[in-house]
Amino acid sequence: MAFERKHILGLEELTAEEITLILDTTESMKEVSERDVKKVPALRGVTVCNLFFEPSTRTRSSFEIAEKRLSADVLNFTTSQSSVVKGESLLDTARNLEAMGASMIVIRHPMSGAPWLLAKKLDSSIINAGDGSHEHPSQGLLDLFTIRQLKGRIEGLRVVIVGDILHSRVARSNIWGFMKLGAEVRVVGPPTLVPKYIENIGVKSFYSLDKAVEGADVVIMLRIQKERQDSEYFPSLREYSRFYGLTREKLRCAAGDVTVMHPGPINRGVELSSDIADGPGSVILEQVSNGIAVRMAMFYLVASARSSG
Amino acid sequence: MSILIKGGRIIDPSRNFDKVGNILIEKGTIKSYPEDIKKLEKDSAIKVIEAGGKIVAPGLVDLHVHLREPGYEHKETIRTGCESAAAGGFTSIVCMPNTNPINDNASVTEYIMLKARTEGVVNVYPLGAITKGENGETLAQIGEMYEAGCVGVTDDGMPVMNSKVMRHAMEYVKAFGIPVISHCEDLNLSGNGVMNEGDTSTLLGLSGIPAASEDVMVSRDITLAELTGTHLHICHVSTKGSVRLIRAAKERGVRVTAEAAPHHFTLTDKAVAEYDTNAKMKPPLRSEIDREAVREGLRDGTIDVIATDHAPHSEDEKMVEFDLAPFGIVGLETALPLSLKLVEDGVLTLNGMIAKLTHLPSAVINIRKGTLNPGGQADIVIFDPERKVKIDRERFRSKSKNTPFNGWDLKGVVLYTIVNGNIVYSV
Numbered sequence: 025m026a027f028e029r030k031h032i033l034g035l036e037e038l039t040a041e042e043i044t045l046i047l048d049t050t051e052s053m054k055e056v057s058e059r060d061v062k063k064v065p066a067l068r069g070v071t072v073c074n075l076f077f078e079p080s081t082r083t084r085s086s087f088e089i090a091e092k093r094l095s096a097d098v099l100n101f102t103t104s105q106s107s108v109v110k111g112e113s114l115l116d117t118a119r120n121l122e123a124m125g126a127s128m129i130v131i132r133h134p135m136s137g138a139p140w141l142l143a144k145k146l147d148s149s150i151i152n153a154g155d156g157s158h159e160h161p162s163q164g165l166l167d168l169f170t171i172r173q174l175k176g177r178i179e180g181l182r183v184v185i186v187g188d189i190l191h192s193r194v195a196r197s198n199i200w201g202f203m204k205l206g207a208e209v210r211v212v213g214p215p216t217l218v219p220k221y222i223e224n225i226g227v228k229s230f231y232s233l234d235k236a237v238e239g240a241d242v243v244i245m246l247r248i249q250k251e252r253q254d255s256e257y258f259p260s261l262r263e264y265s266r267f268y269g270l271t272r273e274k275l276r277c278a279a280g281d282v283t284v285m286h287p288g289p290i291n292r293g294v295e296l297s298s299d300i301a302d303g304p305g306s307v308i309l310e311q312v313s314n315g316i317a318v319r320m321a322m323f324y325l326v327a328s329a330r331s332s333g
Numbered sequence: 334m335s336i337l338i339k340g341g342r343i344i345d346p347s348r349n350f351d352k353v354g355n356i357l358i359e360k361g362t363i364k365s366y367p368e369d370i371k372k373l374e375k376d377s378a379i380k381v382i383e384a385g386g387k388i389v390a391p392g393l394v395d396l397h398v399h400l401r402e403p404g405y406e407h408k409e410t411i412r413t414g415c416e417s418a419a420a421g422g423f424t425s426i427v428c429m430p431n432t433n434p435i436n437d438n439a440s441v442t443e444y445i446m447l448k449a450r451t452e453g454v455v456n457v458y459p460l461g462a463i464t465k466g467e468n469g470e471t472l473a474q475i476g477e478m479y480e481a482g483c484v485g486v487t488d489d490g491m492p493v494m495n496s497k498v499m500r501h502a503m504e505y506v507k508a509f510g511i512p513v514i515s516h517c518e519d520l521n522l523s524g525n526g527v528m529n530e531g532d533t534s535t536l537l538g539l540s541g542i543p544a545a546s547e548d549v550m551v552s553r554d555i556t557l558a559e560l561t562g563t564h565l566h567i568c569h570v571s572t573k574g575s576v577r578l579i580r581a582a583k584e585r586g587v588r589v590t591a592e593a594a595p596h597h598f599t600l601t602d603k604a605v606a607e608y609d610t611n612a613k614m615k616p617p618l619r620s621e622i623d624r625e626a627v628r629e630g631l632r633d634g635t636i637d638v639i640a641t642d643h644a645p646h647s648e649d650e651k652m653v654e655f656d657l658a659p660f661g662i663v664g665l666e667t668a669l670p671l672s673l674k675l676v677e678d679g680v681l682t683l684n685g686m687i688a689k690l691t692h693l694p695s696a697v698i699n700i701r702k703g704t705l706n707p708g709g710q711a712d713i714v715i716f717d718p719e720r721k722v723k724i725d726r727e728r729f730r731s732k733s734k735n736t737p738f739n740g741w742d743l744k745g746v747v748l749y750t751i752v753n754g755n756i757v758y759s760v
Binding site: 137145154156157219 | 531534536657
């Protein structure tokens with residue numbers, strides 16, 4: 025099949041076939057990343073702009089390396105140097121970048137739906153690099169890729185997502201991605217951070233980490249935003265960590281070959297104890313290197329969809 | 334100028350009147366319902382409006398309009414807001430005090446009244462703020478605003494959180510016999526919410542406003558109305574819980590009335606999908622269960638009034654990230670066709686619908702409008718309930734175009750709007 029989307033805004037819109045196509049393409053991109061000369065000309069002459077309204081060294085660097093390996097011209101635009109400070113609207117900022125020749129815009133924004141606004145109003149292709157509490161499709165895809173590579177399949181796996189489900193874009197992208205490819209998805213966290221309505225989309229929610237990880241093949245730990253500890257969602261990081269931090273002890277009920285993931289950066293001792301973060305079941309660094317290949321695949325497919333009309 | 338409205342179906346629910354007939358307007362008042370019109374038709378001084386097959390009703394009355402002037406003239410002015418009202422069939426509108434400066438003293442009220450008299454084509458009735466600067470703490474100059482022309486008080490958009498202040502407001506207005514009009518929302522529960530809390534907000538990753546945010550304040554205000562005996566009017570009812578609370582309050586005789594907005598009885602929060610900022614308003618579009626409850630409330634009379642909550646915002650303000658877009662949509666020019674849809678769906682009879690847009694809202698604020706009494710002021714709307722219309726926001730008279738109904742195919746076209754015997758709008 026051919027990929028026909030001009031934008032990648034989230035995994036909710038993608039079909040299982042489209043997701044599989046991206047993962048298959050990632051395999052070939054990974055091969056490029058393993059060569060001595062890590063460069064192919066797929067995006068030669070194409071200007072890609074990384075428009076980041078939130079600090080994110082990791083995701084931005086990963087996108088930038090992916091763009092450069094595909095030979096794109098890269099323009100980085102971050103809030104610190106942006107005209108946003110001068111009161112320019114998002115749409116005006118993006119229109120200016122388009123006028124400078126950017127035909128693909130990678131956007132990271134603290135507000136849900138910001139990439140949709142650009143996709144509706146611009147001709148450029150929009151790649152969502154994380155919007156508010158909505159989606160983070162490249163993270164979801166790289167998690168899927170990492171697990172597929174490790175276990176040979178997604179279908180039938182039991183995947184547990186732990187932590188701040190309410191505010192997590194990683195959670196939403198992972199829920200859609202794993203569900204569409206046939207996994208059983210569970211979410212667990214303090215009731216204040218597990219939205220009441222989440223079960224309506226087909227996941228099962230838990231408030232007990234012990235119960236949730238029973239028989240789990242994959243455990244995805246979400247980052248706890250430090251700024252939430254002072255709000256009314258839970259009493260303290262210490263208490264959070266006691267009930268929802270992952271330890272060897274808590275992992276005992278999971279499957280023997282359980283894989284532990286974390287989108288980073290880790291709060292060691294809060295979400296994860298160090299023995300797990302650095303232990304045999306952890307693929308956290310593997311996730312980082314797969315991230316580049318997944319993002320290359322996203323650009324490659326969107327570019328071919330653009331050129332075919 | 335004299336006008337003869339000929340052969341229309343005259344519906345005046347205030348008098349249970351529903352007959353085909355003629356209306357003669359002279360010197361701004363309804364002179365008579367003449368049966369023999371041969372002579373009148375020949376009189377060249379009389380303008381004859383052929384209304385055969387059309388509905389002739391009292392001019393519509395809207396209890397909930399944001400005219401934005403003074404202070405936000407880029408969104409709407411008293412002039413454009415009145416023109417928009419006339420195009421929608423409204424002849425009397427009630428304007429909200431959240432202008433800049435806020436209408437919390439008689440001089441602002443007088444300014445609005447003066448502007449409305451000199452530039453507005455329909456009757457304008459201001460509401461004063463409950464508290465100074467809508468700060469929720471100190472009572473505004475309610476008595477002086479009443480003398481200047483305010484027909485009620487409200488802190489619309491910035492509801493009074495302090496129950497004691499609300500109690501004092503309800504007690505104080507009794508001296509002037511005006512209602513307290515309440516936008517019921519617990520601002521703490523709403524938090525930074527931007528849409529209804531439910532499946533859609535969860536999927537979109539947008540902060541939710543729970544239905545409970547409305548319900549708890551409806552409950553509080555009903556309790557205070559019971560304590561004080563004051564007439565409480567509840568704005569834009571959007572939840573099943575509110576409808577239930579108001580129904581129970583009415584059953585035990587509390588002086589409470591309520592309104593619902595066309596968008597709440599037409600749409601659900603699914604309209605927010607793809608982050609459409611023209612589906613962002615307060616209270617937010619709710620679930621299907623809530624929408625059904627609001628329709629049932631309209632049907633059984635729990636909800637007395639249809640009011641638009643016409644809230645104009647400029648294109649620039651709405652064309653931003655969903656979180657940053659202001660709450661509100663325009664409503665004056667889509668209210669009649671959307672209300673007629675309730676008739677088509679069997680929720681209301683045509684007469685029942687007209688009642689909720691004419692004499693029932695007039696009764697809430699004690700104005701002598703919404704009736705076609707002979708001898709009364711000639712405020713009349715003539716509309717064709719069957720004529721098809723495609724909503725086209727570019728044709729709105731309002732300065733703002735923020736509607737989720739653009740492109741909708743509906744039925745119901747206003748043909749003439751007559752205020753004080755003058756034709757202020759014709760199609």
